[in-house]
Amino acid sequence: MNVSLFITCLCDTITSHVGKNTVEILERVGCHVDFPELQTCCGQPAYNSGYLKESKEAMKQMLRAFRDSEYVVGPSGSCVAMLREYPKVFAGDPEWEEAAKDLASKSYELTQFLVDVMGITDVGSTFKGKVTYHPSCHMTRLLGVKDAPMALLSNVAGLEFVPLPLAEDCCGFGGTFAVKSPVISKQMVTEKSAHVIETGAEYLIGGDMGCLMNIGGRLRREGQPVKVLHITDVLNCQD
Amino acid sequence: MAIYQRESFLNRLADRMGRARRTEAVERPKWNHQPQHRVLSGLSQDDLVEVLEKQCAVIHTVFRQTSSSSLADVLKEVIASYGGKQLITAKDARNETFGLDQLYHQLRADGVETHVWEAEKGKENQVIAERADIGITFSDMTLAESGTVVLFHDKNHGRSISLLPQNYIAIIPKSTLVPRYTQMAEKVHRQIESGQAVGSYVSLITGPSNSADIEMKLIVGVHGPVHATYIVVEDR
Amino acid sequence: MGIKIGSPSFKERVQEGVENEFMRSAVSSAQGRFRNGRLNAAEELGNWEEWRSLGEEIRSHTLENLDYYLEQLSEQVAKRGGHVFFAETAEDANRYIQEVVKKRDGKKVVKSKSMVTEEISLNEALEEVGVEVVETDLGEWILQLDEEPPSHIVAPAVHMNKEQIRDTFSEKKGYGASSQPEELALFAREQLRQEFLTADIGITGCNFAVAESGTVTLVTNEGNAEMVTALPDTLITVMGMERLVPTWEEMEVLVSLLTRAAVGQKLTSYITSITGTRLDGEVDGPEAFHLVIVDNGRSKILGTEFQSALHCIRCAACINVCPVYRHVGGHAYGSIYPGPIGAVLTPLLDGYEDHQELPYASTLCAACTDACPVKIPLHEHLIRHRQIIAEEQERGPKTEKWMMKGYAKWASTPAAYKMSSKMARTALKPWTRDEYISNGPGPLKGWTEVRDFPAPEKENFRSWFKNRKKGDE
Numbered sequence: 001m002n003v004s005l006f007i008t009c010l011c012d013t014i015t016s017h018v019g020k021n022t023v024e025i026l027e028r029v030g031c032h033v034d035f036p037e038l039q040t041c042c043g044q045p046a047y048n049s050g051y052l053k054e055s056k057e058a059m060k061q062m063l064r065a066f067r068d069s070e071y072v073v074g075p076s077g078s079c080v081a082m083l084r085e086y087p088k089v090f091a092g093d094p095e096w097e098e099a100a101k102d103l104a105s106k107s108y109e110l111t112q113f114l115v116d117v118m119g120i121t122d123v124g125s126t127f128k129g130k131v132t133y134h135p136s137c138h139m140t141r142l143l144g145v146k147d148a149p150m151a152l153l154s155n156v157a158g159l160e161f162v163p164l165p166l167a168e169d170c171c172g173f174g175g176t177f178a179v180k181s182p183v184i185s186k187q188m189v190t191e192k193s194a195h196v197i198e199t200g201a202e203y204l205i206g207g208d209m210g211c212l213m214n215i216g217g218r219l220r221r222e223g224q225p226v227k228v229l230h231i232t233d234v235l236n237c238q239d
Numbered sequence: 240m241a242i243y244q245r246e247s248f249l250n251r252l253a254d255r256m257g258r259a260r261r262t263e264a265v266e267r268p269k270w271n272h273q274p275q276h277r278v279l280s281g282l283s284q285d286d287l288v289e290v291l292e293k294q295c296a297v298i299h300t301v302f303r304q305t306s307s308s309s310l311a312d313v314l315k316e317v318i319a320s321y322g323g324k325q326l327i328t329a330k331d332a333r334n335e336t337f338g339l340d341q342l343y344h345q346l347r348a349d350g351v352e353t354h355v356w357e358a359e360k361g362k363e364n365q366v367i368a369e370r371a372d373i374g375i376t377f378s379d380m381t382l383a384e385s386g387t388v389v390l391f392h393d394k395n396h397g398r399s400i401s402l403l404p405q406n407y408i409a410i411i412p413k414s415t416l417v418p419r420y421t422q423m424a425e426k427v428h429r430q431i432e433s434g435q436a437v438g439s440y441v442s443l444i445t446g447p448s449n450s451a452d453i454e455m456k457l458i459v460g461v462h463g464p465v466h467a468t469y470i471v472v473e474d475r
Numbered sequence: 476m477g478i479k480i481g482s483p484s485f486k487e488r489v490q491e492g493v494e495n496e497f498m499r500s501a502v503s504s505a506q507g508r509f510r511n512g513r514l515n516a517a518e519e520l521g522n523w524e525e526w527r528s529l530g531e532e533i534r535s536h537t538l539e540n541l542d543y544y545l546e547q548l549s550e551q552v553a554k555r556g557g558h559v560f561f562a563e564t565a566e567d568a569n570r571y572i573q574e575v576v577k578k579r580d581g582k583k584v585v586k587s588k589s590m591v592t593e594e595i596s597l598n599e600a601l602e603e604v605g606v607e608v609v610e611t612d613l614g615e616w617i618l619q620l621d622e623e624p625p626s627h628i629v630a631p632a633v634h635m636n637k638e639q640i641r642d643t644f645s646e647k648k649g650y651g652a653s654s655q656p657e658e659l660a661l662f663a664r665e666q667l668r669q670e671f672l673t674a675d676i677g678i679t680g681c682n683f684a685v686a687e688s689g690t691v692t693l694v695t696n697e698g699n700a701e702m703v704t705a706l707p708d709t710l711i712t713v714m715g716m717e718r719l720v721p722t723w724e725e726m727e728v729l730v731s732l733l734t735r736a737a738v739g740q741k742l743t744s745y746i747t748s749i750t751g752t753r754l755d756g757e758v759d760g761p762e763a764f765h766l767v768i769v770d771n772g773r774s775k776i777l778g779t780e781f782q783s784a785l786h787c788i789r790c791a792a793c794i795n796v797c798p799v800y801r802h803v804g805g806h807a808y809g810s811i812y813p814g815p816i817g818a819v820l821t822p823l824l825d826g827y828e829d830h831q832e833l834p835y836a837s838t839l840c841a842a843c844t845d846a847c848p849v850k851i852p853l854h855e856h857l858i859r860h861r862q863i864i865a866e867e868q869e870r871g872p873k874t875e876k877w878m879m880k881g882y883a884k885w886a887s888t889p890a891a892y893k894m895s896s897k898m899a900r901t902a903l904k905p906w907t908r909d910e911y912i913s914n915g916p917g918p919l920k921g922w923t924e925v926r927d928f929p930a931p932e933k934e935n936f937r938s939w940f941k942n943r944k945k946g947d948e
Contacts, residue, residue, distance in 0.1 A: 174838025
């Protein structure tokens with residue numbers, strides 16, 4: 001399988017280890033991974049705030065970057081969900097509609113790609129620890145990826161899993177929402193943090209760095225010992 | 240019988256939708272999804288009675304079942320359990336068929352005021368219903384899934400009977416049971432299509448009245464009856 | 476009352492909501508109950524998604540042919556002795572109702588719960604002409620006595636505790652017993668029973684009108700709509716123009732979706748279908764029946780991409796899953812329609828000027844879209860609102876506009892993008908302690924007021940990827 005990595009601007013800029021994990025996991029399961037350097041940002045920050053024109057500038061850049069890719073795989077349900085909206089955004093545009101449809105049809109979130117496309121639910125990883133999982137809203141509801149992460153986590157040797165109460169509740173990140181509506185966002189992330197503590201888990205795992213930075217940042221501010229990891233940290237762990 | 244300002248109103252709607260007014264018969268499409276017909280399908284009347292009984296527990300309704308010969312006795316028991324002193328019931332041919340006329344006669348003799356709703360009495364019926372402590376009616380159709388009594392009211396069966404008194408007793412002939420609301424709606428729809436008008440008032444009653452408006456605590460018995468009993472009876 | 480409620484400042488309303496501890500815990504526990512109710516009811520049915528799809532089909536077809544079905548409805552109502560008034564505006568509706576009440580020499584109105592009558596400020600219009608109006612839905616009666624607006628479309632007084640209710644009853648009605656819900660309800664029953672019996676006019680809303688027979692169907696648990704429609708001699712039903720179905724067969728489907736999605740019940744205690752005036756010889760039911768069909772801005776939504784917002788059956792399932800609603804409560808929305816459906820509808824009915832914050836009071840988590848029994852794409856409508864607000868009407872803050880322009884440049888210029896990614900760690904070094912930023916500059920400030928922000932990692936991804944490739948060769 002020839003896979004182009006879609007690293008996402010968050011991982012490109014801040015949490016690069018997630019990108020490294022993703023490359024290594026894909027290679028371990030037999031994919032050849034390339035990295036189109038022209039990629040930037042999927043457009044969500046502007047799109048979700050209502051700045052369609054500006055978001056399209058970012059989207060076109062992405063369409064250019066992945067034009068020749070066979071598969072586009074990224075470690076973020078939310079960002080890949082945005083890519084899958086491109087056909088709607090560029091509907092009726094003679095210049096970009098085809099490319100948009102093409103990109104949407106070949107883009108996958110990592111766990112989705114492993115389970116649904118490659119048919120793999122065991123990546124041969126080991127992770128010793130008590131873990132709880134936050135299913136991000138865009139990954140589950142917008143992209144429709146609900147079972148793949150758990151299917152993979154259930155085959156990680158040594159992992160003890162504890163379900164997160166009211167897991168499906170939003171963590172309060174919502175991209176720019178966290179900054180535009182700090183009062184409400186604070187209430188939401190505080191509630192989510194309390195649920196995480198309730199589980200007694202040592203680790204909080206998730207598939208979207210946006211959510212994890214939000215919840216993790218809050219847990220740290222509260223002085224909580226819970227460590228926050230991206231699912232690729234667990235899936236790429238072999239000790 | 241007047242209709243006001245319709246044309247300008249509806250023209251505006253058609254305008255907004257960028258088309259001419261639709262005044263020719265619009266056909267309902269064949270819906271792609273029709274799950275409602277499969278609910279509780281293929282069950283016997285006895286099965287439906289079982290479903291009804293289970294549902295009664297959920298809707299705070301007492302469930303009784305009896306043969307037609309014992310109906311009068313069971314009804315008398317339930318009336319006594321509610322401490323009934325003033326009853327109101329509809330004028331219904333089934334009162335005779337199931338031997339209830341006799342029972343009511345007997346109760347009157349025992350000092351229990353038993354009124355039959357009669358159109359000729361006019362507003363007085365309502366006043367009697369207001370004073371009554373028990374309203375008793377037969378069920379015209381019974382929806383097993385939800386535990387619902389369907390009443391097609393007419394001049395001999397006022398709404399007030401099952402609404403105003405504190406206690407309500409529904410006598411449910413087994414044959415009136417259908418799986419769910421779907422069958423009742425289908426029946427009424429067919430009636431209307433065949434040119435038969437629906438009555439002015441059709442009630443679907445599911446147990447006693449309730450509310451959770453105060454701190455989400457369920458309170459049974461608000462404006463309508465506080466207690467309800469269903470008596471399922473073998474048909475005559 | 477009108478659509479707008481509360482203070483004009485969204486920020487103030489949110490702050491008030493967040494600080495109201497009782498309300499928040501009441502709303503949270505109510506949400507839990509409603510949510511579980513809906514989920515259990517859905518599970519019991521077994522094929523909830525099919526039901527939702529059918530609900531969507533029915534609503535789509537009806538709205539696409541709204542003029543046809545409204546015409547059919549009006550013909551049928553007239554055939555059964557009723558009068559039908561098509562009201563383009565709230566004022567039209569109120570004026571007509573005032574006239575009806577005057578003609579019938581009405582002194583006292585008993586009302587069952589109706590959101591559309593709140594929307595058009597009907598109670599005020601009636602009081603203007605000297606008519607006493609009594610709300611009879613328990614929650615609405617409490618709010619009426621307290622002179623407060625509803626905070627939820629199904630459980631209007633969810634924000635009040637029983638002590639507050641007892642105080643209201645004692646102050647306004649001389650109530651002397653305890654704050655136990657059963658006693659409070661019994662008092663309400665006694666008080667309102669007298670009102671029902673002495674009222675000359677009944678006013679209801681309309682859950683679903685049935686076009687084929689001119690029928691109005693009302694869905695309640697309390698039995699108050701039954702009292703309102705059975706006892707007074709005059710009945711006025713006020714209906715949002717989109718609240719109808721073609722036949723009884725669609726009506727039962729939508730009622731079944733409503734009762735499950737709203738309160739987790741298979742059916743509520745009372746579902747009453749009223750058709751026209753009472754017939755010869757009947758005692759219960761009205762002598763005069765008036766159906767008032769209200770537009771009040773709904774037609775603006777027809778033919779636009781927002782049309783599916785009119786599919787709403789007012790079940791509040793979206794309100795019951797919304798985390799934002801849980802934390803700020805209904806009043807924070809500043810509209811009688813709160814929560815996700817409120818954020819979608821309110822700007823459409825009442826304009827963007829006073830309601831531009833509402834579409835942004837959401838993380839677009841789409842829990843509402845998932846919960847809607849008729850599959851309205853609520854979160855997509857919120858995004859569309861944002862586009863109109865930010866781009867088409869340019870109501871966004873200037874700084875934001877500039878930032879977005881900067882973003883567009885950055886995201887479409889790989890050189891600039893790569894540079895910023897390389898420089899990020901260094902740029903943030905002054906604020907970094909132990910690989911985290913707790914008091915960030917500029918756009919990070921809002922973030923770090925609530926939570927820490929991770930410093931960009933030492934090894935940049937692109938360098939790592941380039942170097943390992945070199946390493947392989």
